[in-house]
Amino acid sequence: MALDEQRKLYPAKADRLNAAACALKRCAESIPKDTAEYRYWKGVQGEGASYKEEIAQLKATGEFDGRGLFSEVREWSDDKLGAHNTVVKRATAAGVTVAGLVVGVGGYGAMVATASACLTGVGCLIPASTGALGSLSLSEAWQSSSGITADYQSDEPQRVKRFVLSRDFSMGKEHDFTVRLFKNCFSKAVRI
Known part of the structure; x- marks a missing residue:
């Protein structure tokens, strides 16, 4: 929500704010590395890291403050599982x-x-x-x-795009890849 407010206050800086938010959340890290989408979002993330004023502006909202250890570990595991889905x-x-x-x-x-x-x-x-x-x-x-040999199409690039352009910038339950993975496995196991 803070990002949306900042975009409304500074519409000329909306793209820079999006990129800075992408850098703060490391939005490219959950996308498979061998894709064009990864290269694109890694570029956005890298560009956003150079926008020091916008990063400071977003951090000042309190929405992009540091996270606790558990949140860091969960986010890291979500990124790794998403990238190697x-x-x-x-x-x-x-x-x-x-x-x-x-x-x-x-x-x-x-x-x-x-x-x-x-x-x-x-x-x-x-x-x-x-x-x-x-x-x-x-x-x-x-x-x-x-499914063992089927072609794979990652949904992470679309999730990242929704994340960067969304009104609610907290990634929420949709981001919790670990929870989605275990729910998926459990639902398949129950069907057997």
Whole structure:
């Protein structure tokens, strides 16, 4: 909000304020380094670092003051995970694939092991349900296996652009890549 106020007070300096804010928040650090977007935002970040007056102006608002150790560590991990998200996505897909295979094979094994209980209609529910679980898990494993080798397109450049141009400059929950990563992994694991 402080950035938005500064842009309103000094509209001629809006681009310089955006670049200075990018430098203060190290906005390029979460973008994969081998992309054109990284080079662009690294340039904006570097340019913003040279705008000493604007940096001082933004720091004076109190919104860009130093952060505590926990915030620094979390932001560093978010940046590293964002910059190397292709590895994270592929590792997550591999993990979900392996878990799906294990549960799928286990489901079919349980179906075979409980087949002798299928003497009545009710007794057939156990092998039928474990077989269905096995089928669903193997289907999920098949679908997630395509994520291991799929082309990867990072969403970090768009997030950084929204961050720099947003009205609320606090990055908020959207920036918390670590939380997004674990929620994504957990939701896939629950589906298996």
